[in-house]
Amino acid sequence: MGRGREPDGNRTVGRGGADPARTVSLASLLDRDRNRAAWWLYIGFLGLGVAFLGYSFLGTFVFGVFVYYASRPVFGRVRSRLGRDGASAAVTLLGFVVPVLLIVGYVLAAGLRDVASLSGVGPDEYVQLLSPFVNLGALGEGQRDALATLLNQPGRLRSLPFDRLRSLLTSGLAVLGSAINALVHVTLAFGLAFFLLRDGDSVAEWFRRNVAPPDSAGHAYAKAVDDDLETVFFGNVVFVFTMAVLAAVIYYGFNLVAPDPLGIPFPVLLALLTGITSLIPLVVSKLVYIPLVIYLGTVAFRTGGVALVFPVGLLVVSFLVLDILPQTFLQPYISGRQIHTGIMMFAYLLGPLLFGWYGFFLLPLFAVLVLQAVRIVLTDLLHGDRLTSAVDAAPSLGGDPPGESTGADGGE
Structure with missing residues (x-):
């Protein structure tokens, strides 16, 4: 009688051989780890790019965050009446934030005028008060004098010679370029605030589901x-x-x-x-x-x-x-x-x-x-304790998370 074949279920691995199923599992695991490592490396490079952009436009970003939080309570009331996030965000920014910023700008300008009078700044030096807001460092002395004339005595422009008028035009274009640059940054900040107002609930829901659940320290x-x-x-x-x-x-x-x-x-x-x-x-x-x-x-x-x-x-x-x-x-x-x-x-x-x-x-x-x-x-x-959502220090220095005034336990 010939030697019978062993059943498949009892088949043993040959001498010096490896289990094919385990080999396949190890190979797939290594492939998966390499794939994940590659993705993490790629996302890390993207994160560096985002950090660089954030650093380059830090003022625009924090101003946009300010506009968002300063207008959010008003946005909530407007949305309760209009019912649409996009329209409510636009109405809030155009009907509330823009008028308030214009009033604040006027008050600050008047305050700068008082500071100039208090410090004895003369008409020729008045233009220097604009330096925190526009780039006047590149202007020459003649251009600054012409700009000061434009600000303080606009009627004298008709008596200025052609060279002074050309200098004034050059300085005006420089100031206009700085003003346009400032307007672009303000527009970007308003755009950030608009999208945060419109999509804030979606971002918060994604954060709760994928980053920090409601009972975690991160969420608190x-x-x-x-x-x-x-x-x-x-x-x-x-x-x-x-x-x-x-x-x-x-x-x-x-x-x-x-x-x-x-x-x-x-x-x-x-x-x-x-x-x-x-x-x-x-x-x-x-x-x-x-x-x-x-x-x-x-x-x-x-x-x-x-x-x-x-x-x-x-x-x-x-x-x-x-x-x-x-x-x-x-x-x-x-x-x-x-x-x-x-x-x-x-x-x-x-x-x-x-x-x-x-x-x-x-x-x-x-x-x-x-x-x-x-x-x-x-x-x-x-x-070295488990991270919880409880407030463990300085309870009177800031606001408590909802429901955490006495400190509820939560997971990491």
Whole structure:
């Protein structure tokens, strides 16, 4: 009888051979790992490109983020009426953000004018105030003089010789190029804000599904940062702007009724300082209007008569409108949940000194990122504990994630 063939199920591997199934499995695993490694390498290069673009347009990016958070509460109300995200985002940006930015630009320009008068800047040097916003470094001395003439005495243009007019035209084109460049960056920032408003819910849903589930530390951190940025960029900025406008109305109204010796000097500049100091808890606007009242009271005392009525009236109105009103109504209504105002005040003031104009938006954003990382993540990392969504440090310095005021456990 011939030797029977072993059943397939009991077939053994030949001497020195390898299991074909295991070989195929190992080969496919190696191919998969090489494929994933190649994809991670490719995505890493893409990430470097995105980081380079973000660094190159950092001011545009942080300004766009500011516009998004500053307009999001208004966008929510508009969307509740219109029902369409795209139309609501466009209406919010064009109907709310653009008018507010125009008013802010006018107020800042008036403040710069007061600073120029206070520092004794003459007409020939007035053009230098534009240097933070347009590139005037490439202009020659003659071009700067011609531009100063255009700004201060436009009627003299008819008497200028042809060479000066040509110089003026060259300088005007340079300034126009800088203005167009600034307009392009503003347009890009508005485009970023528009897409964030329109597609924000989709991005948030993708983040919850693929990056950080709702019970994780990552989700709690992102939600706390998101809420605090809305407070910082909408609540605090709108509050400062509102206080500055109220102060400007009071100071200009006082100048209308007070006699000439008691006029308030540099009312726009003092109104801006009043708005900024309103972020300081308890002190609010006292740092500005009390020294101002003391100064006017000294002038009124020297003048004699009924002049003392005016400083006393200014003190009463300022105390009611710039002190009691913001603490009891405006700040709770506008700002809502409070992040530490002292940290934000330093961030607003130091940001432009460190980074230029966009530091006003960048440093508060960075401060919120650091603050929430310390509150939610750092303690667990230092102690080697499991990352949770609980607030473990500095509970009074920032907003809590929803439902986390007492600290709920969550997974990593």
